[in-house]
Amino acid sequence: xxxxxxxxxxxxxxxxxxxxxxxxxxxxxxxxxxxxxxxxxxxxxxxxxxxxxxxxxxxxxxxxxxxxxxxxxxxxxxxxxxxxxxxxxxxxxxxxxxxxxxxxxxxxxxxxxxxxxxxxxxxxxxxxxxxxxxxxxxxxxxxxxxxxxxxxxxxxxxxxxxxxxxxxxxxxxxxxxxxxxxxxxxxxxxxxxxxxxxxxxxxxxxxxxxxxxxxxxxxxxxxxxxxxxxxxxxxxxxxxxxxxxxxxxxxxxxxxxxxxxxxxxxxxxxxxxxxxxxxxxxxxxxxxxxxxxxxxxxxxxxxxxxxxxxxxxxxxxxxxxxxxxxxx
Amino acid sequence: xxxxxxxxxxxxxxxxxxxxxxxxxxxxxxxxxxxxxxxxxxxxxxxxxxxxxxxxxxxxxxxxxxxxxxxxxxxxxxxxxxxxxxxxxxxxxxxxxxxxxxxxxxxxxxxxxxxxxxxxxxxxxxxxxxxxxxxxxxxxxxxxxxxxxxxxxxxxxxxxxxxxxxxxxxxxxxxxxxxxxxxxxxxxxxxxxxxxxxxxxxxxxxxxxxxxxxxxxxxxxxxxxxxxxxxxxxxxxxxxxxxxxxxxxxxxxxxxxxxxxxxxxxxxxxxxxxxxxxxxxxxxxxxxxxxxxxxxxxxxxxxxxxxxxxxxxxxxxxxxxxxxxxxxxxxxxxxxxxxxxxxxxxxxxxxxxxxxxxxxxxxxxxxxxxxxxxxxxxxxxxxxx
Ligand SMILES: Cc1ncc(C[n+]2csc(CCOP(=O)(O)OP(=O)(O)O)c2C)c(N)n1
Numbered sequence: 001x002x003x004x005x006x007x008x009x010x011x012x013x014x015x016x017x018x019x020x021x022x023x024x025x026x027x028x029x030x031x032x033x034x035x036x037x038x039x040x041x042x043x044x045x046x047x048x049x050x051x052x053x054x055x056x057x058x059x060x061x062x063x064x065x066x067x068x069x070x071x072x073x074x075x076x077x078x079x080x081x082x083x084x085x086x087x088x089x090x091x092x093x094x095x096x097x098x099x100x101x102x103x104x105x106x107x108x109x110x111x112x113x114x115x116x117x118x119x120x121x122x123x124x125x126x127x128x129x130x131x132x133x134x135x136x137x138x139x140x141x142x143x144x145x146x147x148x149x150x151x152x153x154x155x156x157x158x159x160x161x162x163x164x165x166x167x168x169x170x171x172x173x174x175x176x177x178x179x180x181x182x183x184x185x186x187x188x189x190x191x192x193x194x195x196x197x198x199x200x201x202x203x204x205x206x207x208x209x210x211x212x213x214x215x216x217x218x219x220x221x222x223x224x225x226x227x228x229x230x231x232x233x234x235x236x237x238x239x240x241x242x243x244x245x246x247x248x249x250x251x252x253x254x255x256x257x258x259x260x261x262x263x264x265x266x267x268x269x270x271x272x273x274x275x276x277x278x279x280x281x282x283x284x285x286x287x288x289x290x291x292x293x294x295x296x297x298x299x300x301x302x303x304x305x306x307x308x309x310x311x312x313x314x315x316x317x318x319x320x321x322x323x324x325x326x327x328x
Numbered sequence: 329x330x331x332x333x334x335x336x337x338x339x340x341x342x343x344x345x346x347x348x349x350x351x352x353x354x355x356x357x358x359x360x361x362x363x364x365x366x367x368x369x370x371x372x373x374x375x376x377x378x379x380x381x382x383x384x385x386x387x388x389x390x391x392x393x394x395x396x397x398x399x400x401x402x403x404x405x406x407x408x409x410x411x412x413x414x415x416x417x418x419x420x421x422x423x424x425x426x427x428x429x430x431x432x433x434x435x436x437x438x439x440x441x442x443x444x445x446x447x448x449x450x451x452x453x454x455x456x457x458x459x460x461x462x463x464x465x466x467x468x469x470x471x472x473x474x475x476x477x478x479x480x481x482x483x484x485x486x487x488x489x490x491x492x493x494x495x496x497x498x499x500x501x502x503x504x505x506x507x508x509x510x511x512x513x514x515x516x517x518x519x520x521x522x523x524x525x526x527x528x529x530x531x532x533x534x535x536x537x538x539x540x541x542x543x544x545x546x547x548x549x550x551x552x553x554x555x556x557x558x559x560x561x562x563x564x565x566x567x568x569x570x571x572x573x574x575x576x577x578x579x580x581x582x583x584x585x586x587x588x589x590x591x592x593x594x595x596x597x598x599x600x601x602x603x604x605x606x607x608x609x610x611x612x613x614x615x616x617x618x619x620x621x622x623x624x625x626x627x628x629x630x631x632x633x634x635x636x637x638x639x640x641x642x643x644x645x646x647x648x649x650x651x652x653x654x655x656x657x658x659x660x661x662x663x664x665x666x667x668x669x670x671x672x673x674x675x676x677x678x679x680x681x682x683x684x685x686x687x688x689x690x691x692x693x694x695x696x697x698x699x700x701x702x703x704x705x706x707x708x709x710x711x712x713x
């Protein structure tokens with residue numbers, strides 16, 4: 001079958017379309033996902049194709065959406081529900097934390113919650129308040145949840161298929177800034193990108209850059225600039241926040257001996273802190289310089305005119321690279 | 329058989345005083361509504377619609393972020409505001425440009441917020457209007473708390489919650505209504521049923537015949553009112569206000585209206601609703617019936633309208649210019665309001681950001697940067713030392 005050049009949105013749409021065709025228990029619902037196909041059009045055309053029983057709009061209630069999806073998942077369905085924006089997941093988080101994450105453990109395996117909660121993730125599109133949130137570390141802190149973030153159209157499809165087939169609840173974060181940022185060849189046939197595995201974006205010898213979501217692109221840009229200064233960067237896309245790919249982190253960190261981690265979320269208790277700790281625990285004494293975190297700040301994401309000040313960009317990542325190279 | 333026998337036959341009548349054709353039920357006319365007052369309120373509605381339209385234009389020309397138009401909902405917002413006192417609290421969602429302005433938030437601040445600067449959410453001293461609340465339904469509990477605090481402290485203040493039909497589906501709506509009922513708080517709930525939550529029609533929010541009748545389950549009155557009727561919205565809200573002030577507790581008012589515009593500047597409503605539906609609502613525009621009514625009194629004609637608009641146009645232009653000229657956030661501003669006192673780690677982050685921005689500004693050729701941003705960064709670099 002032929003490959004097509006697709007955006008991340010189109011790739012997700014394709015994955016959902018194909019999974020719905022293969023598995024009648026897959027249902028999609030959320031706010032404006034049915035008739036309209038979602039505010040970002042990820043579910044566009046699917047109601048027309050599969051009917052109102054499988055792709056539908058529901059009342060404006062996030063706890064309602066997630067709570068009912070838990071019940072559906074326990075009773076044989078595969079709900080793939082949408083949170084319209086990352087900030088509004090908050091209204092549904094109690095259901096996720098109190099029940100979805102624990103049902104398997106609570107019932108000692110009698111019940112499980114194989115559901116996917118999709119949502120546009122993080123900033124960069126100059127949206128309103130609560131539309132640019134990065135809460136991945138918070139979700140990653142909850143036992144029983146998987147948290148993944150694709151950064152390319154190829155990974156998006158492969159990870160969505162894996163998420164739908166996963167036996168546990170998956171929070172699927174879609175970097176909204178990358179939805180239509182670029183196209184990539186995406187195979188028509190089914191393939192899996194395993195959840196919990198990082199990917200090597202480019203190899204290098206001097207510094208290892210860890211990132212996920214839209215920060216991967218910023219790292220790639222910084223790596224190009226660094227190359228001009230004679231610094232060779234390895235770029236690793238984590239793709240999964242929970243579980244973290246510890247083997248990949250340790251391999252990549254040890255290889256260059258210098259680590260910069262880019263994270264858009266607020267700094268304190270972030271994903272970068274956890275990665276740093278994994279490195280510290282396993283590679284103590286083997287790094288050439290301390291790990292450098294380039295992160296968001298411990299403040300609310302500013303409204304749009306202040307967004308650029310907040311966001312981690314290739315410039316700040318490059319400064320981090322220079323710092324670990326002793327060139328700052 | 330039991331279900332049928334024991335289920336209340338709920339009233340679905342709608343309060344209307346001024347019909348869409350401009351015919352007034354004189355018996356129901358609020359006594360405060362002299363011709364001068366009606367004209368005054370009509371003018372406010374026109375001004376707000378013009379400001380809302382201008383904001384959409386600013387958004388289209390890249391001078392504003394996402395904006396949610398108030399078109400069609402002016403009468404209910406202006407009327408309900410007129411029914412309360414200066415010290416009362418207005419608790420908005422995000423489509424409340426008219427009531428926020430009427431209750432004392434300067435229009436340029438409202439613009440500043442939508443342009444994307446938090447400073448726009450800081451009301452002048454003594455103006456009891458909470459900032460725009462984006463998470464749907466979440467603000468209603470605040471309104472209950474505000475008015476509850478007033479009751480506990482013996483203050484003569486009530487709170488008015490504004491929200492949409494979509495918001496009634498959120499759990500927060502239930503909790504707010506329930507607390508208000510149990511503690512008999514002086515709260516007015518104004519549900520602006522504009523028939524849509526983005527693309528989702530009202531029928532998908534609730535199987536209840538009306539939203540008003542939901543109040544019964546919480547033990548207080550709920551009334552369905554023509555939200556495009558300035559007279560009816562005022563009369564019912566006034567009654568609710570007096571009830572709240574007397575200590576008799578909350579009221580739910582379902583303002584039956586229509587969202588003429590797109591949900592927001594990022595939305596295209598033609599995708600999910602027929603043009604004919606919008607056209608069918610046009611004759612019920614809250615402005616039109618007032619024009620007929622005032623026309624009969626010799627207070628309105630095309631010429632008066634034109635002159636009024638010309639005068640407002642000048643004001644709206646001035647407000648636009650003022651809002652555009654307002655500075656963007658400084659680094660200090662985005663950090664300094666996180667806590668009353670900046671913790672040391674945050675102070676460090678702030679200093680780091682200032683250094684980064686200064687370095688970046690030094691790199692960037694002058695022509696590339698937006699002039700506004702460039703100066704803001706230069707100042708920051710300066711204070712950083
Ligand atoms: C908790 C939450 N979920 C989703 C959204 C996204 N959203 C913004 S407005 C809106 C529809 C709101 O409908 P309604 O309450 O009827 O108010 P209206 O827009 O009609 O004024 C939605 C779903 C949000 N802002 N907050």
